[in-house]
Amino acid sequence: HEMLLGAGFARDLAETPAVLGRTLDTNAEALGAARLLVAGAASVRLLGIGSSRHAAGIGAAALELAGMRADVPPAPGSAVPPPVLRSADVVVVVSQSGETPALVAAALRARDLGCRIISVTNSRGRLAALADVRLDSSAGPERVVAASKSVSSSVLLLRGLAGDVDALPLVTAVEQLLGADTSRLVAGAHPGHVVAGGLGAEWVAAEAALKLAETGGRLVTGEPLVEHLHGPVAVPVTTLALVEPDDPNAAGLAGDVARIGSDPSYELVLARLTDPACAAVLALVAGQVAALAWARRGGVDADAARGLSKVTRTA
Amino acid sequence: HEMLLGAGFARDLAETPAVLGRTLDTNAEALGAARLLVAGAASVRLLGIGSSRHAAGIGAAALELAGMRADVPPAPGSAVPPPVLRSADVVVVVSQSGETPALVAAALRARDLGCRIISVTNSRGRLAALADVRLDSSAGPERVVAASKSVSSSVLLLRGLAGDVDALPLVTAVEQLLGADTSRLVAGAHPGHVVAGGLGAEWVAAEAALKLAETGGRLVTGEPLVEHLHGPVAVPVTTLALVEPDDPNAAGLAGDVARIGSDPSYELVLARLTDPACAAVLALVAGQVAALAWARRGGVDADAARGLSKVTRTA
Numbered sequence: 001h002e003m004l005l006g007a008g009f010a011r012d013l014a015e016t017p018a019v020l021g022r023t024l025d026t027n028a029e030a031l032g033a034a035r036l037l038v039a040g041a042a043s044v045r046l047l048g049i050g051s052s053r054h055a056a057g058i059g060a061a062a063l064e065l066a067g068m069r070a071d072v073p074p075a076p077g078s079a080v081p082p083p084v085l086r087s088a089d090v091v092v093v094v095s096q097s098g099e100t101p102a103l104v105a106a107a108l109r110a111r112d113l114g115c116r117i118i119s120v121t122n123s124r125g126r127l128a129a130l131a132d133v134r135l136d137s138s139a140g141p142e143r144v145v146a147a148s149k150s151v152s153s154s155v156l157l158l159r160g161l162a163g164d165v166d167a168l169p170l171v172t173a174v175e176q177l178l179g180a181d182t183s184r185l186v187a188g189a190h191p192g193h194v195v196a197g198g199l200g201a202e203w204v205a206a207e208a209a210l211k212l213a214e215t216g217g218r219l220v221t222g223e224p225l226v227e228h229l230h231g232p233v234a235v236p237v238t239t240l241a242l243v244e245p246d247d248p249n250a251a252g253l254a255g256d257v258a259r260i261g262s263d264p265s266y267e268l269v270l271a272r273l274t275d276p277a278c279a280a281v282l283a284l285v286a287g288q289v290a291a292l293a294w295a296r297r298g299g300v301d302a303d304a305a306r307g308l309s310k311v312t313r314t315a
Numbered sequence: 316h317e318m319l320l321g322a323g324f325a326r327d328l329a330e331t332p333a334v335l336g337r338t339l340d341t342n343a344e345a346l347g348a349a350r351l352l353v354a355g356a357a358s359v360r361l362l363g364i365g366s367s368r369h370a371a372g373i374g375a376a377a378l379e380l381a382g383m384r385a386d387v388p389p390a391p392g393s394a395v396p397p398p399v400l401r402s403a404d405v406v407v408v409v410s411q412s413g414e415t416p417a418l419v420a421a422a423l424r425a426r427d428l429g430c431r432i433i434s435v436t437n438s439r440g441r442l443a444a445l446a447d448v449r450l451d452s453s454a455g456p457e458r459v460v461a462a463s464k465s466v467s468s469s470v471l472l473l474r475g476l477a478g479d480v481d482a483l484p485l486v487t488a489v490e491q492l493l494g495a496d497t498s499r500l501v502a503g504a505h506p507g508h509v510v511a512g513g514l515g516a517e518w519v520a521a522e523a524a525l526k527l528a529e530t531g532g533r534l535v536t537g538e539p540l541v542e543h544l545h546g547p548v549a550v551p552v553t554t555l556a557l558v559e560p561d562d563p564n565a566a567g568l569a570g571d572v573a574r575i576g577s578d579p580s581y582e583l584v585l586a587r588l589t590d591p592a593c594a595a596v597l598a599l600v601a602g603q604v605a606a607l608a609w610a611r612r613g614g615v616d617a618d619a620a621r622g623l624s625k626v627t628r629t630a
Contacts, residue, residue, distance in 0.1 A: 043358070043384075049545045061389065065396045069358075071386040074376065074517060077541030078563050081380045081514060081591070102541065145546075192534045199396060202389060209536075219507050219550050221524075221536050226392030226417065230364045231460075235534050248393050276396070 006292050006302030008143035009215060013178060013288055016149045019139045020281070021171045023153040024160055026138050031160045034118050034133045038161050041116075042088035043069035046158075047076060047106050051151045052094040054207040055120075058200030058284075059092070059158025062277040065199065066162035076106040087114030092158070096142065096150050098125025107131070120157055122150040144303045146214040148288045151207065152281050159277035170278040173271040174285050182293040185266055190294055192237035194222040196283055197247040199276035201225060208242060208287025215291040215302035225249040239265040240290060242283045245272050266290075321607050321617030323458035324530060328493060328603055331464045334454045335596070336486045338468040339475055341453050346475045349433050349448040353476050356431075357403035358384035361473070362391060362421050366466045367409040369522040370435075373515030373599075374407070374473025377592040380514065381477035391421040402429030407473070411457065411465050413440025422446070435472055437465040459618045461529040463603045466522065467596050474592035485593040488586040489600050497608040500581055505609055507552035509537040511598055512562040514591035516540060523557060523602025530606040530617035540564040554580040555605060557598045560587050581605075 024031065038044050044063055046056035056072050063070035073083035085091065091110040095103050098121035107117055107130055119131035122142070128134045135157045139150035152174075159165050191212065196205040201224030209222030225241075229249060243250040253267065268286050273279040295302035339346065353359050359378055361371035371387050378385035388398035400406065406425040410418050413436035422432055422445055434446035437457070443449045450472045454465035467489075474480050506527065511520040516539035524537030540556075544564060558565040568582065583601050588594040610617035 049542060053542075061396065064388070064399045067399060069399045069401075071388070073379075073386070074515075075539060075541050075545070077539075077544075079512060080516070080539075080541055081376065084379045084382060084384045086384075100545070197394060200389075201395070213536075213550055214546075217550055219534055219536060219552055221528075221534060224390060224392075224395075226390050226395055227364060227368075229392075230390070230415070231529075235528050235532055237534055 005296050005300065006215065008303040009146060009148065009292055012143050012148045013292065015140065016152055016285060017171045017175045017178070019149045019153045020156055020167055020174060023138050023156055024165070024167050027135050027157060027160070030133050030135050031157070034135060034161055035163070037090050037116050037118060037133060038063065038068060041068070041090035042086060044090050044092060045083055045085065046070065046072050046092040046094065047103060048072070048094040049075045049100060049103065051147045051207055051210065052096060052154065054203040055151050055154040055158065056092065056094045057203030058155045058277065058280045059161065061200040062159045062162045065276060068162065076102045078102070082106065082109060085110055085113045085115050089115050090118060091115045092118045092120065093127050093131070094120045094154055095127050096122045096147050098123050098127040103127060120154050145305045146211055146302065148211070152284055155277065155281050155284065159275070165275055165278065167278070169273055170281055173273060173282050176271065177282065177285055177289060182289065185268065185290060186293045186297040189238040190216065190218055190298065191240035191266060192220055192235070193239045194220060194242065194287065195225050195228045195239060196222070196242040197225040197249055198244050198279050198283065200280045202227070204242065204280055204283045204287070207284055208240070208290065211287050211291040212294060215295045216298060216300050241265060241267045242270065242286050243267060244270055244279055320611050320615065321530065324461060324463065324607055324617040327458050327463045328607065330455065331467055331600060332486045332490045332493070334464045334468045335471055335482055335489060338453050338471055339480065339482055342450050342472060342475070345448055345450050346472070349450060349476055350478070352405050352431050352433060352448060353378065353383060356383070356405035357401060359405045359407060360398055360400065361385065361387050361407040361409065362418060363387070363409035364390045364415060364418065366462045366522060366525065367411060367469065369518040370466050370469040370473065371407065371409045372518030373470045373592065373595045374476065376515040377474045377477045380591060383477065391417045393417070397421065397424060400425055400428045400430050404430050405433060406430045407433045407435065408442050408446070409435045409469055410442055411437045411462050413438050413442040418442060435469050460620045461526060461617065463526070467599055470592065470596050470599065474590070477592070480590055480593065482593070484588055485596055488588060488597050491586065492597065492600055492604060497604065500583065500605060501608045501612040504553040505531065505533055505613065506555035506581060507533070507535055507550070508554045509535060509557065509602065510540050510543045510554060511537070511557040512540040512564055513559050513594050513598065515595045517542070519557065519595055519598045519602070522599055523555070523605065526602050526606040527609060530610045531613060531615050556580060556582045557585065557601050558582060559585055559594055
C-alpha cells in the first residue's frame with residue numbers, strides 16, 4: 001500500500017534517466033545556435049520563478065565556471081524592479097509551462113531592449129514562441145505539481161549552453177540512485193533543513209527543501225554548506241546533507257549535530273561525477289528521491305496538490 | 316521580567332535610528348570615492364555570507380534600480396567556484412567582522428585580477444585594509460550574535476553607492492516602528508514563513524526568517540511575494556507578511572490563508588517611504604522587531620547564542 005502513495009511522482013522520477021539520456025540529442029541543433037549566442041554575449045541573465053529559478057541558478061553557475069558572465073536577477077513580477085539589460089546581453093528564460101505571465105512580460109521587455117532570448121521550456125508556449133532559440137526540456141508532462149524530471153533536464157540543457165557535455169555518467173548515476181534502498185535514509189526524524197555542496201549549492205538546497213515541503217507538507221529550509229558552516233541555523237533540527245565524496249566542507253557537518261543538539265543528521269553521499277553541473281543534477285534527483293521516501297514514510301501522498309497549482313497567479 | 320529577555324538585542328535595535336542617522340554623514344568622503352568607482356564600472360559584484368549577503372542582495376537591487384549592472388555571486392568558500400571577474404568590474408565585499416577568511420580570499424583574488432575593491436564592514440579588519448575604498452557601517456559593536464543595526468546601516472551605505480539619499484524619513488519611520496505596540500503581532504501562532512515585497516524582497520524575507528530562527532530557535536522559511544504567489548509553500552503554516560502600503564501583490568495574500576488552511580497570517584504594513592531601498596531597510600527592522608517580540612512571547616532569550624558563533628568556520 002505504501003508504494004501506491006505518490007505513484008505519479010514516482011513515475012515522473014523513474015522517467016528521469018530516459019529524459020536525461022535524450023535531452024541533449026533532441027536539442028543538438030538548438031544548443032549549437034544557443035552556444036553561439038551566449039559565447040558572443042556581454043553577459044547572460046537567467047530568469048525564472050520557483051523550481052525553474054533554481055534550475056536557472058545552477059545554469060548560471062555552470063556558465064560562470066566556463067568563464068562566461070552569468071547571473072540570476074530577482075524573480076520577476078509586478079512591483080519588482082526589472083533587471084538592467086543591455087543589447088549585448090543574452091536573456092535565458094526558464095519555465096516549465098512556458099506561459100508564466102511575469103516571465104513573458106520580462107522576455108518581451110528584454111526583446112524590446114535588443115537582447116537575444118533563449119527559452120528553456122517543457123512545452124511550446126508563449127515563451128518559446130517569442131525566443132530566438134528554443135530549448136525543449138523534452139521531459140513529457142509532469143504528472144504532479146511538484147516538478148522533477150523537467151527541472152533536471154532543464155539544468156542539463158543549461159549546462160549544455162556552456163559547452164560539450166557527456167550525459168552518460170549522469171544517466172548511470174541517476175539510475176543507481178533511483179534503484180537504491182532508501183530505508184536507512186528515513187530511519188529517524190523528518191529533516192527540517194537541507195544543506196548541499198558543489199556547483200550551484202544554494203539552488204540545489206533550495207530545490208530539495210521545496211520538494212520535501214511540496215510532497216510531504218512540512219516546513220523545510222535549505223542553504224549551501226558554506227552558509228550553514230558560517231552560521232548554522234540556530235534550531236535543533238534534523239539536517240539532510242547532499243554532499244559529494246570530495247567536498248572539503250562536508251567534514252564539518254558531524255560536529256554540528258553535537259553542537260546544536262539536534263537529532264542525528266542524514267548525509268547522502270552522492271556518486272563521484274567529473275562534471276560539476278551533472279553532479280548538481282544528481283543532487284537535485286537525490287532531493288526528489290528523499291522527498292518521495294519521506295512522504296511515504298509519513299503516510300503522505302506526494303502527488304496531492306494541496307495549495308499548489310500549475311497555473312501561476314503572479315503577473 | 317519578560318522585557319529582560321533579549322535585553323541585548325533590544326538595545327542593539329534601539330540604537331538603529333541613531334546609527335542610520337549618522338552613517339551617511341560619517342562616510343560622506345568615502346561614499347563620494349566609492350560612487351565614482353561604481354559609476355565607472357562595467358559591473359558591480361557584491362560578496363557576502365549570511366546576513367551580510369542579504370544586505371549585499373538589497374544593495375545590488377538598489378544599484379540596478381539606478382541603472383548600474385550589479386549582482387550577488389554565490390557565497391564564497393572552498394570548493395565554491397569563484398565568480399567571473401574582469402578588471403573593469405568593481406567588487407563590493409560586505410562583512411560585519413571584516414575578517415571572514417572566505418571573503419578575504421575572494422577579495423584578494425579580485426584584487427589580483429585588477430578589480431577595484433569597496434569594503435563595507437563594522438570594524439577595521441583585513442577586508443578594510445585591502446580595500447580601495449572603505450565604508451564603515453558605524454554601528455558600534457553588536458551585543459548579540461544575531462546582527463541587526465549593522466545589517467541595516469550596511470544596506471543604507473550600499474544604497475548610498477547608487478546616489479544621493481535622504482535618510483531622515485527612514486530614521487523617523489524606524490523610530491515609530493520601534494515605539495509601536497507589538498501585542499497584536501504576537502497574538503496567535505508563531506510564524507513559520509515570511510514573505511516580503513518591494514526592492515530586494517527575497518533578501519528581506521531571508522533575513523527576517525533568519526532573525527526569527529536565530530532569536531526564537533524555530534524553523535522559519537522566507538521568500539518574496541512573487542515567489543509565494545507563484546507556488547505558495549504547501550505547508551499549513553502561519554505567515555508573516557512584510558508589505559508596503561501600495562504593493563499590488565499584497566492583495567493576494569488573504570486568499571492563501573483560506574486556501575492552504577493555515578492559521579491566520581500576520582500582515583505588517585510598513586510606513587510609506589519614497590525611496591525603495593530605504594523601504595527595504597524599514598522592512599528589515601520590522602523583521603527584527605518581530606523576532607524580538609516572538610522570542611519574548613515564547614519566553615525565549617533572543618540574546619542566547621545557541622549554536623551560533625561570531626567566529627566563522629568557513630574558508
